[in-house]
Amino acid sequence: MSIVLLTFFSHNLSVVRHVADDVMVMYLGQAVEHGPKEAIYNAPKHPYTIALLAAAPTVNGHKNDLTLQGELPSPLNPPSGCALHKRCPYAKQQCSEIEPQLREWDGRLVACLRLEEIYG
Numbered sequence: 001m002s003i004v005l006l007t008f009f010s011h012n013l014s015v016v017r018h019v020a021d022d023v024m025v026m027y028l029g030q031a032v033e034h035g036p037k038e039a040i041y042n043a044p045k046h047p048y049t050i051a052l053l054a055a056a057p058t059v060n061g062h063k064n065d066l067t068l069q070g071e072l073p074s075p076l077n078p079p080s081g082c083a084l085h086k087r088c089p090y091a092k093q094q095c096s097e098i099e100p101q102l103r104e105w106d107g108r109l110v111a112c113l114r115l116e117e118i119y120g
């Protein structure tokens with residue numbers, strides 16, 4: 001028995017959904033959410049993943065209403081702390097000061113400082 005591992009990079013969420021078992025969502029070169037495809041597509045947890053899927057309403061047949069503010073910063077000069085903090089509707093002061101690390105949350109890994117407050 002052999003196991004084949006392939007890494008596939010794409011901005012096309014429909015294609016990713018069809019070819020991947022495991023999905024890693026990245027923002028400015030950093031992983032923000034990583035886990036099984038079903039978990040991420042059916043119930044995204046990171047604000048960037050939610051906004052990304054909201055921008056592609058045909059992917060899972062429903063549309064979330066989370067939209068990001070502002071423009072994509074330069075990857076050559078990313079914001080301090082969480083790279084999403086200037087665009088995230090959930091951002092607080094700590095988000096500009098602390099770089100979140102991937103941690104286990106609801107069956108996947110998520111890099112967000114405020115998961116407990118957002119999801120209770």
Ligand code: SF4
Pocket residue numbers: 046047048082083084085086088089090091092095100111112113114115
């Ligand atoms: S750490 Fe803060 S800015 Fe980053 S995704 Fe979480 S709530 Fe938003």
